[in-house]
Amino acid sequence: MLKNDLSTQAVSKEHLAYLQTRKKYRYRVTAAQIILLVGFIALWEAAAGLRWIDPFIMSQPSRIVQTLHSLYAAGDLFTHVSITVAETVAGFTLGTLFGTFIAVALWWSDYLAEVLDPYLVVLNSLPKVALGPVMIVWLGQGMRAIIAMALLVSVIVTILSVYSGFSQVDKNKITLLKTFGANKRQILQKVILPASIPTIISALKINVGLSWVGVIVGEFLVSRAGLGYLIVYGGQVFRLDLVMASVIILCAAAAIMYQAVVIFEKRFVKWK
Amino acid sequence: MGAEKLVRIEKVSMKYYSPEGEISALQDISLNIAEGEFVSIVGPSGCGKTTLLNILAGLIKPSAGAVYIQEQLVSGPTSLVGYMPQDDQLFEWRTIWHNVLLGLEVQKKVNKETKAVAEEMLRTYGLYEFKDAYPSQLSGGMRQRAALIRTLAINPEILLLDEAFSALDYQTRLLVADEVKEIITSENKTAVLVTHDIAEAISMSDRVVVLSKRPGTIKNIHEIKLTCEINTPLGRREAVEFHEYFNRIWKELDVHAEK
């Protein structure tokens, strides 16, 4: 008699009606979402076509599509997208790894945690992008500085959120392990880390967003390649089509990466 | 059931220190527990019951006195002692099977024989079909049984239960107490149960130890002798003497005097 086993029950008429109402509601939400997007694009296109707005400044969907096409034809699109994506993936993987690692160290030593506490608080409130120029001086005008930016932006938040996740693990679970004679490493391995996987994954979700910020700002500053570079360049030469096209690709790439984390979560948190 | 002394608690006292001062939690506790005995400890909130269990489990060292299990001084957690925490504490991310193996894993004792024993217990106590389920899929009673098997899997001599049933609703609690008692008896284990529930203590135990307010001292020890047809916790509640024990312990606990 497993709990929550509703599937074997016969579905009553009322339940069916309830399910149908729910389904209809879902359809209405999805329909509204699509209409909103299509309507917005159509309005934008029409407004620019009828010269209510200046397509030179505001750009226009059809011109954005053209720009995307020519970028693609020139073979540049893939290069820029892959550079930015690679930097972001590297930044947020490193940010999450380092952050979790440092959180483990803080958990291991209460003394260290207490000593570092004020520094973490200050670093957390510092806008990390302010350190961009420093990174460029230290690491050079290239990918390394950009990845460092992405890492900086996400690492402190990761440390703080993962560490607080560690501290919230039920004390009784730790006591239980101790009665089995567990040492500190075993407590970390058997309860602290597995119990914190949901926390780590939600840190991961935040880090995806933060890493994009770090990478785009880094690319603005370094200005060699990537979507951030295209946006800055487009802005400087007044090619708003290019800017808009890059922003749209950015939206798509960020959404895909977020989904990847969600899929990762589903695979690793089967017990929820 | 040998009348051997399994546990010897000798003049145990415990003081905790904090910036605000020191708290004397236990004072001069001496108690022997025989093999196969079921002893309950009742006492007002904060009188040091959990502290006493933690000392028995070797989790903390008493400020004075000593505890011997099988004539060996307790100086840290050993596999002689199994601990049943409040709220079963099954790990949600592990299946029932892997929860049951937790203690063995920690003690690096997972092998064919220990696995076979654990599997046999799951079978005997009706959890085998659920061995690949996650704890969230089980009812409260089943979870409690799984937690007990996890404790028994390391084959301890003595089981410590700290308000192990207090998270359950009343009816489940009565049933689980029956189940747990039956399992402990059939596995021939010694048990120490801490509880707030006087009826639970009387119905399950051979002896009930009443502790005083903090600092906890032993106020009285009741040998429970009940005349009943069915010797299970539920059956024992029907005994004529039950109420008398209840009233005596209730009075000793002095609930009214507490502010």
Ligand SMILES: Nc1ncnc2c1ncn2[C@@H]1O[C@H](COP(=O)(O)OP(=O)(O)OP(=O)(O)O)[C@@H](O)[C@H]1O
């Ligand atoms: N680690 C600790 N440090 C300081 N004081 C503590 C500590 N653990 C317990 N105490 C204090 O010692 C006293 C006894 O605590 P204990 O948890 O053993 O009581 P208890 O009888 O189990 O109470 P309850 O019935 O509420 O579970 C309490 O006053 C508690 O505040």
Ligand SMILES: [Mg+2]
């Ligand atoms: Mg307690």
